[in-house]
Structures are given as structure tokens and as C-alpha cells.
Amino acid sequence: MGIYKTYFTESNTIVKGFSTGSTQALSNGALNPVVELFYGAGTGTTVSQTNFSRYLFHFDLSGIISRIKEKRITLSGFSATSGLQNKAVHKLKMTNTIFNNDALLGKDTLFNSATRANSFDLLAFKLGQSWDAGTKFNSTGVSNWCMGKTNLPWTGGTYNTPLSTCGIYTGSSATVASDYSRYALFPYTAMTNTTATTMVATQHFSRGNEDIDMDITEVINDMLTGTTTALNGSTTPSGGLVADSVQGCYNTPGCTDSATQQAFVTGVKNYGMGLAFNPYYEVILTDEKRYVGFFNENTNTFFEPYIETTYYDTVIDDREKFYMGKQNRICLYVNVGSEPTNLDNLPGAVVYDADGDVYQNFLSVNTDHQNASQYTPFTSVQHVTKGVYCIDFTVPTTCSCPLVQYSDVWSGMTITTDGVTQSLDAVTNYITIREQSEYYNIGTDTDLPRSYGLSVSGIKSDERIKRGDYRKVMVSARVPYTVNQTQVIDSLKYRLYIKDGTSEYTVIDYTDINRTPTRNYFVIDTSWLIPNTYYVDIRLTSNERVMTYDQELRFIVKNQGLPDNLKKRIVT
Numbered sequence: 001m002g003i004y005k006t007y008f009t010e011s012n013t014i015v016k017g018f019s020t021g022s023t024q025a026l027s028n029g030a031l032n033p034v035v036e037l038f039y040g041a042g043t044g045t046t047v048s049q050t051n052f053s054r055y056l057f058h059f060d061l062s063g064i065i066s067r068i069k070e071k072r073i074t075l076s077g078f079s080a081t082s083g084l085q086n087k088a089v090h091k092l093k094m095t096n097t098i099f100n101n102d103a104l105l106g107k108d109t110l111f112n113s114a115t116r117a118n119s120f121d122l123l124a125f126k127l128g129q130s131w132d133a134g135t136k137f138n139s140t141g142v143s144n145w146c147m148g149k150t151n152l153p154w155t156g157g158t159y160n161t162p163l164s165t166c167g168i169y170t171g172s173s174a175t176v177a178s179d180y181s182r183y184a185l186f187p188y189t190a191m192t193n194t195t196a197t198t199m200v201a202t203q204h205f206s207r208g209n210e211d212i213d214m215d216i217t218e219v220i221n222d223m224l225t226g227t228t229t230a231l232n233g234s235t236t237p238s239g240g241l242v243a244d245s246v247q248g249c250y251n252t253p254g255c256t257d258s259a260t261q262q263a264f265v266t267g268v269k270n271y272g273m274g275l276a277f278n279p280y281y282e283v284i285l286t287d288e289k290r291y292v293g294f295f296n297e298n299t300n301t302f303f304e305p306y307i308e309t310t311y312y313d314t315v316i317d318d319r320e321k322f323y324m325g326k327q328n329r330i331c332l333y334v335n336v337g338s339e340p341t342n343l344d345n346l347p348g349a350v351v352y353d354a355d356g357d358v359y360q361n362f363l364s365v366n367t368d369h370q371n372a373s374q375y376t377p378f379t380s381v382q383h384v385t386k387g388v389y390c391i392d393f394t395v396p397t398t399c400s401c402p403l404v405q406y407s408d409v410w411s412g413m414t415i416t417t418d419g420v421t422q423s424l425d426a427v428t429n430y431i432t433i434r435e436q437s438e439y440y441n442i443g444t445d446t447d448l449p450r451s452y453g454l455s456v457s458g459i460k461s462d463e464r465i466k467r468g469d470y471r472k473v474m475v476s477a478r479v480p481y482t483v484n485q486t487q488v489i490d491s492l493k494y495r496l497y498i499k500d501g502t503s504e505y506t507v508i509d510y511t512d513i514n515r516t517p518t519r520n521y522f523v524i525d526t527s528w529l530i531p532n533t534y535y536v537d538i539r540l541t542s543n544e545r546v547m548t549y550d551q552e553l554r555f556i557v558k559n560q561g562l563p564d565n566l567k568k569r570i571v572t
Contacts, residue, residue: 001310001311001312001313001314001511001512002072002073002310002311002312002313002314002385003308003309003310003508003511004063004064004067004073004308004309004311004525004528005306005307005308005309005528006059006060006061006063006064006306006307006309006528007059007297007304007305007306007528008057008058008059008296008297008304008305008306009058009059009060009297010030010057010058010132010133010297011030011035011055011056011057011058011133011296011297012028012029012030012055012056012057012131012133012134012143013029013032013035013036013037013053013054013055013056014027014028014029014053014054014056014143014144014145015027015029015051015052015053015144015145016050016051016052016053016054016145017051017145023140025144025145025146026140026141026144026145026146026147027136027138027139027140027141027144027145028134028135028136028138028139028140028141028142028143028144029134029136029137029138030133030134030135030136030141030143031134031135031136031137031298032137032138032296032298033295033296033298033299033300034097034293034294034295034296034299035055035094035275035293035294035295035296036053036291036292036293037052037053037054037055037122037275037276037277037291037292037293037294038051038052038053038114038117038289038290038291038292039051039052039053039117039277039281039282039284039286039289039290039291040052040284040286040287040288040289040290041114041286041287041288041289042285042286042287050282050283050284050285051289052276052277052281052282054274054275054276055274055275055276056127056131056133056143056272056273056274057272057273057274057275057297057305058133058270058271058272059270059272059307061220061223061224061270063527063528064224064309065224068224070342070386071342071383071385071386072313072385072386073088073309073311073313074088074311074312074313074383075087075088075221075224075225075311087217088217088221088309088310088311088312089215089217089309089310089311090215090216090217090220090221090307090308090309091213091214091215091216091217091307091308091310092124092201092212092213092214092216092273092305092307093211093212093213093305093306093307093308094211094212094294094295094305095211095212095294095295095303095305096208096209096210096211096212096292096293096294097293097294097295098116098208098209098293114289114290114291115288115289115290115291116208116209116290116291116292116293117205117208117290117291117292118205118206118207118208119205119206119208120204120205120208120277120278120281120290120292121202121203121204121205121277121278121280121281122202122203122205122212122275122276122277122278122292123199123201123202123203123275123276123277123278124199124200124201124202124214124216124273124274124275125198125199125200125273125274125275125276126198126200126219126271126273126274127271127272127273127274128198128271129148129154129271130148130149130271131143131148131149131271131272132148132149132150200216200218200219200273201214201215201216202214202278205292208292211294212275212294212305216273216307219273220307220309223269223270302498302500302505302530302532304530306528312384313384313385314384314511314512314514315331315384315385315388315390315514315515315516316329316512316514316515317329317330317331317390317515317516317517318330319331319429319431319517320432320488320517321434321490322395322431322432322433322434323433323434323435323436323438323439324395324396324397324399324433324434324435324436325394325395325396325397325436325439325440326394326436326439327392327393327394328392328393328394328395329390329391329392330390330391330408330429330431331384331388331389331390331391331516332347332349332388332389332390332410332427332429333387333388333516334387334388334389334413334415335387336415336417339387340385340386340387340388341386341387341415342383342386342387343389343413343414343415344414344415344416344421345412345414346380346381346383346389347381347389347410347411347412347413348362348363348381348410348411348412349362349363349381349389349391349408349409349410349411350362350363350408350409350411351391351393351406351407351408351409351431352406352407352408352409353406354404354405354406359393359395359406360393362380362381362391363412389410391408395433397436399433404432404433405430405431405432405433406430406431406433407428407429407430407431408428408429408430408431409426409427409428410426410427410428410429411426411427413426413427449542449543449544449545449547450480450542450543451480451542451547452477452478452479452480452487452489452540453477453478453480454475454476454477454478454538454540454549454552455475455476455478456473456474456475456476456536456538456552456553457473457474457476458471458472458473458474458521459471459473459524459553459555460555461553461554461555462554462555462556463555463556464555464556464558465526465555465556465557465558466526466558467526467527467529467531467557467558467559468526468527469526469527470523470524470525470526471523471524471526472521472522472523473494473521473522473523473524473536473553474519474520474521475492475494475513475519475520475521475522475538476519476520477489477492477520477540488515488516488517488518488519488520489515489520489540490515491540491541491542492512492513492515492520492538492539492540493510493511493512493513493538493539493541494508494510494511494513494522494536494537494538494539495508495509495510495511495536495537495538495539496508496524496534496535496536497534497535497537498532498533498534498535499533499535504535507529507534510539513538526557529557530557531556531557531558531559532556532557533554533555533556534554534555534556534557535551535553535554536551536552536553536554537549537550537551537552538552
């Protein structure tokens with residue numbers, strides 16, 4: 001499983017502050033290291049006189065886009081081995097300021113006479129217009145409750161009457177207050193500048209110290225891919241990554257190509273997102289301020305908020321462990337020089353049996369060998385990660401073919417470099433079919449757990465790595481009671497983490513280590529790693545025994561051309 005983290009580029013907390021008048025409504029908190037969402041602390045008697053805050057943040061998706069173009073990230077795919085859709089998932093992650101201190105639950109704070117909230121819902125919503133974060137610590141500045149930019153109110157708002165019409169969602173709270181039954185449905189559908197649903201995720205907080213973990217896959221994929229909607233209402237994929245909200249000459253004088261040009265792209269403009277209490281809580285009339293805090297991108301800690309993208313890129317190649325009676329995967333590896341390289345298109349593959357007959361066809365039309373009903377058909381080659389293409393199929397136990405060789409022929413391959421397209425010759429590889437009993441060990445005996453001496457290479461111990469480097473880390477498993485005999489093994493996982501005193505904080509939780517016919521390895525992408533000292537544990541599972549090899553690797557990611565918000569984390 002691959003992971004990529006997108007950090008916030010800017011953010012701000014805006015406040016609807018009735019109790020202190022328009023001054024609080026015009027405050028800007030863009031440089032605060034902690035975001036504070038609150039409701040209450042009002043002195044009014046009507047819904048329009050309530051107090052609450054909302055958090056706005058923006059992020060740059062160019063890192064994900066570049067990895068999609070490189071085929072490192074695939075937004076969707078299918079694993080025949082697992083039978084699951086391997087869709088890229090995007091989650092909003094923010095660390096609660098009291099995530100590790102239960103003693104602070106429900107406690108008052110001395111500096112603002114507030115109480116930490118519990119039993120509430122937060123929601124994430126899309127922003128529908130451009131805005132500037134600002135440069136203030138809770139003092140007058142832009143953006144704020146009334147203005148997205150200087151002299152540019154939030155759409156539908158009016159600067160002269162800030163408390164009655166300002167805000168991103170004018171009137172949403174009042175609407176909910178009049179009909180509480182609506183709040184659980186779509187409280188943020190009534191955005192002043194669009195009729196589209198703006199709420200993208202919700203999360204319930206029982207204790208109030210939980211971290212934010214919201215699935216925002218749909219809205220992020222909309223920003224990455226978009227949808228082109230014609231004037232007649234038909235909707236078709238836009239055909240690739242798009243960056244602008246308008247295409248063609250829609251509503252432009254002189255534009256006559258109505259069939260192709262009178263269209264616009266919806267749901268793709270990245271103005272950022274926001275967080276808020278569900279309006280059900282925003283309209284509560286109480287003089288008690290109830291709040292929840294999360295680390296912001298300006299924090300001087302490791303716990304900077306981010307969008308986590310997880311995607312399927314694990315290479316599990318069964319070529320040297322191909323057993324009858326189970327679904328196996330074999331792969332093709334494409335390299336130009338020493339670098340993994342993508343083909344122009346998916347290659348075709350044909351598997352031949354020991355007699356040279358077609359066993360399974362992975363070309364445009366699936367054609368199996370004689371008794372086709374015995375075999376499960378697969379119709380496509382899978383592009384797993386950069387330069388790696390795989391197919392999945394099964395040789396049934398009825399086949400009288402153990403310890404014989406099958407062959408897989410890959411063809412239709414081209415690579416374009418510097419505008420020149422090179423056609424490649426077909427490539428033939430071989431598979432040795434192994435007995436079912438070697439995999440399904442059924443009888444009166446039981447296997448003992450296997451122990452290995454592990455070693456890693458690719459990163460030196462305590463090496464200082466420039467942020468942005470990719471490193472391939474090889475894991476060698478030495479067979480017990482041998483000097484230098486190594487073995488490619490299953491069930492290896494690795495974990496990446498940092499330390500803070502006696503505490504450990506996971507950066508990448510245990511995930512599968514790649515297995516090719518010749519080696520075990522995993523890749524570390526340091527482009528999204530915050531400068532710090534990192535540790536790697538490796539875990540091996542064998543016959544119900546789980547063995548963890550602690551701190552098999554330690555390295556340092558150092559500052560190198562970082563954004564301003566990251567330069568403070570200088571590693572010495």
C-alpha cells in the first residue's frame with residue numbers, strides 16, 4: 001500500500017462573534033499554531049446572536065497530480081488477488097491538541113474561560129470562492145467572517161451589515177434552527193453562491209479528544225479529474241486532469257460550436273475546504289464557550305495536518321512460487337537503463353502451457369485453452385506501479401502439470417522518449433508450476449515457525465537524506481544455520497515512525513513489503529516526510545508467530561528547499 005501526504009498551504013479561523021460586535025467578526029487568525037473551533041459564549045437571546053467559529057484551509061494537489069501522471073498513484077484499479085477495488089482513498093487528518101492527555105477532557109481553560117466540548121459532530125465542506133488566509137494572530141485582518149479578500153465579501157455577504165449577512169453560509173444556521181430535523185441530512189446544501197451540496201464528510205466526537213479522520217475521497221477526486229457537463233444536462237468524464245473551472249467558450253460572444261464548446265467543468269476548482277460544528281450546535285444559546293482544538297500547519301510540533309492519500313502499489317510476484325489450485329500473480333518489469341519506466345499503453349500477454357498451446361489470453365479478447373469453463377477469465381493487464389505490469393490466473397488442481405514450465409509472452413509494447421516512439425520486441429518469460437501440496441499442507445504434521453536473520457540496504461544507518469529523494473530499501477532474509485544463503489519470503493511488513501522521548505508516533509503503519517522473484521523491497525518517498533529522525537521496524541509472521549525486528553533502520557530527513565511553514569523544523 002502506497003501513502004502520500006499533502007500538507008496545507010494556508011489556513012485561517014473565522015469567527016461569528018456577536019458578543020463583541022463586528023470587531024471579532026473581522027478578526028484574522030491565520031498564523032495561530034492551533035485551530036480552535038467553538039460555539040457558545042453568547043449574550044444574545046436569538047439564533048442570529050449566537051457565537052461560533054469555522055476553520056478554512058487550502059492545499060496544493062500538484063504532488064498527487066504529478067504522481068498520477070507518473071503512474072505511481074492510480075485513482076482506481078482492481079486486484080484480482082484480493083478481489084477488492086483498489087481505489088485511491090483520500091482522508092483529512094488532524095491531531096487533537098489533547099490526543100494523549102485524558103486528564104484534560106472536559107476541563108476548563110484559564111486563558112479563555114472555555115470548556116472542552118464532548119459529544120458533538122464536525123463536518124467538512126467545500127469552499128466556493130477564492131480567498132486569502134491573512135497574516136494575523138486573532139486581530140483585525142483579511143480573511144475574516146465577512147471578507148474573503150480585501151474589499152471582496154464572501155459571495156452573498158455585505159460588509160456594512162457583518163453580523164446579519166456575513167459568513168460563508170449565510171442563513172444556514174437560522175434555517176436549521178427553524179427545523180431541527182433537517183440538520184442530520186444536508187445542512188450545508190444552501191450555499192449562497194451555488195445550489196450544489198457542499199458538505200463532504202462528517203465525524204462524531206464522543207469524548208472530544210479524538211483526532212480528525214474524515215474520508216474526503218469523492219471531493220478530492222473531483223478536484224483531480226473533474227466532470228464536463230454540457231448544456232443539455234449530459235455528463236461525461238472530462239478526459240483527464242483539469243485545473244480550470246471553465247472550458248471551451250461557454251457563454252462567450254461569437255462561440256458557435258455548441259456541440260463541443262458550450263460546456264463547463266463542475267466540481268473541479270480547488271478553493272480549499274472548511275471545518276465547522278454541525279449547525280445544530282452553532283445555534284445553541286449558551287453563555288458557556290465550548291471548544292475543540294487541533295494542531296494547525298503553523299505548529300512547531302510534528303503534528304501538522306494533512307490529506308493522506310493511500311493507494312494500491314504493492315508488488316507481489318508469484319513467478320517463483322506458482323502453486324496449482326490458488327490464484328497467482330506474475331509480473332513484467334520495464335526499465336530503461338536502470339530506471340523503472342512506463343510503457344505508452346498496457347501491454348498484452350498470452351500464457352502458454354507446457355505443450356505450447358494458449359492457456360490464457362490477456363489481449364483485447366480473452367480466449368482460454370480448450371475446456372475454458374474450468375478457468376476464471378481475466379480481461380486486462382494491471383498497471384500496479386511505475387514500470388510494473390501484472391496478470392492474475394489459476395492453474396487448477398485437475399491439471400497434470402506440476403514441475404513443468406509455462407511461458408508468458410508480452411507484446412504490443414512501445415515507449416516514447418523525447419517525442420520518439422520505440423517499438424519493443426515481444427518478451428518471453430517462464431513459470432514453474434508447483435504441486436498444490438507444497439502450498440496446502442494438510443495432514444498430521446505442523447510447520448514450525450521460521451526465523452530469519454534480516455538485514456536492510458539502500459539507506460545507511462543514520463544517513464541524512466535530502467527531502468524529496470526516493471529510496472528503494474532491500475530486505476534480505478538469511479536462512480537459519482547458513483552463512484550467506486538468503487531467501488525471498490512472504491508475510492513481511494514494515495512500519496515507519498518517529499520518537500518523542502519515550503513515545504512513538506506512527507507515520508506509516510505496518511504495510512506489505514514488495515516481493516519479486518529475486519528480492520523483497522519497499523520504497524520510501526521522502527518528499528512528504530517532515531524533517532525529523534525516522535525509524536523502521538520490520539515484522540515477520542510465520543505459523544502464528546509474529547516477530548518484530550525493532551529499529552532495523554534509522555535515518556534523518558533534513559531541510560532542503562522547504563516551504564516556509566516547514567523550515568522551523570530544522571534537524572541538527
